[in-house]
Amino acid sequence: MKVAVSCTSPLLQKSLELFLDKHLNSALHSDILIRDEKCHQDPKCFYIGSDESADLKKPFSKSQLILALEKHYASLHPQKEQQPKERKIAVEAETLNFSILEKRIESLTQEYQANILQVVKAFYEN
Secondary structure, eight states, X not given: OOEEEEOSOHHHHHHHXXXXXXXXXXXXXXXXXXXXXXXXXXXXXEEEESSTTOSEESSOOHHHHHHHHHHHHHHHOGGGOOOHHXXXXXXXXXXXXXXXXXXXXXXXXXXXXXXHHHHHHHHHHO
């Protein structure tokens, strides 16, 4: 799924770019164009707003955004649904990225614990 973002709100624009960094593409080569202005005449347009006619209502979370975009993409391209093997590879990649993050957090926690122990020992030595 290739996504382009074109919003009048700079805050929404930047937030969407951060949320969708893996899926971003130019407007010409995208499957979905996300906008914060009504654009119902274009089928690839995905409208984010506060009113009832929005494809996704504000406020929203990253997971709500991804799910809504996947649903919109599936409605545009019903024959291009991900194969089970492709979905499994994507899940494994997410698990791999999570394990890297988990190891980094563990390393930082151990470093923090060592620093605290060093401060406590120095306090009681004086």
